[in-house]
Amino acid sequence: MDSLTIAEQLTVHGIKPSYPRIQIYKYLYTKKNHPTVDDIYNDLIEEIPTLSKTTVYNTLNLFIEAKLVKSFNLDKNEKRYEIIIHDHSHFQCERCNKIYDIPCDDINLLPKEYEGFKVNEKQIFLKGICEECLK
Amino acid sequence: MDSLTIAEQLTVHGIKPSYPRIQIYKYLYTKKNHPTVDDIYNDLIEEIPTLSKTTVYNTLNLFIEAKLVKSFNLDKNEKRYEIIIHDHSHFQCERCNKIYDIPCDDINLLPKEYEGFKVNEKQIFLKGICEECLK
DNA sequence: ATCATATATGTAATGATTACATTTAGGGAA
């Protein structure tokens, strides 16, 4: 996705497509690696020398508000961000720390006794050793 | 479970059953409400006026090390703790904030393409509205 | 009682995140 369509995408969601906003969105879109705020800041500061970490936080929270992006925690107390796409699970390798997107069938996780509950969101985190590291 | 069997339980896992340790374990065991460190500290400080928050952290980390307890994050950057029992999911109500333990069948969450991955741990978080709040 | 060691505590540091105040930039209206 190029900057033009990103700008359109943001506009559609009621967000004015400023330069930092476009770059942050593009970063999330191209590198699908569930970055932390620090990751984003450190990588974009070269491209945008005036960028501030506050702006990264503000922008991400704006994207979340607009339901373009969601955040989640793994075991560490540091949020990770990704563009909202189809439902999927996450697998983090305990050796290489890589986070994998795992397709996730639309299974019902609520047993019969809980069918009175309304589920709005589900998150599945798996931890273990990835195929690469097992070789 | 009374203090005696808790003491035994801790001893079995190589942990000397001091008074704070017993009280913290008993707290987790009786109130199964996935407390934060703050919850535990604030509730136990009446019973143990000399308790320090550091001790709560140390004790919980000791329990985790001994695989008696596990911690997890919901959306907020604040860890919650519970005694390790059978595998189960968590449902947090967005209205009353109560956290429910949900029985979880031992389903395989990895599609065929990922069967080379070794899963050591899985966490399932559901968010929505609980039955009580829907009434 | 003395000593060694395990346990508990207190204080300060760290790191992520937010609050808030200030500056900067862009788009009309005069």
Next chain:
DNA sequence: TTCCCTAAATGTAATCATTACATATATGAT
């Protein structure tokens, strides 16, 4: 163009959870 209003971005300081580390206390053997 200049002025002005507002949105956007920035900087600084505060907050909160957690850890690091140093000190104090309790326990148990000699």
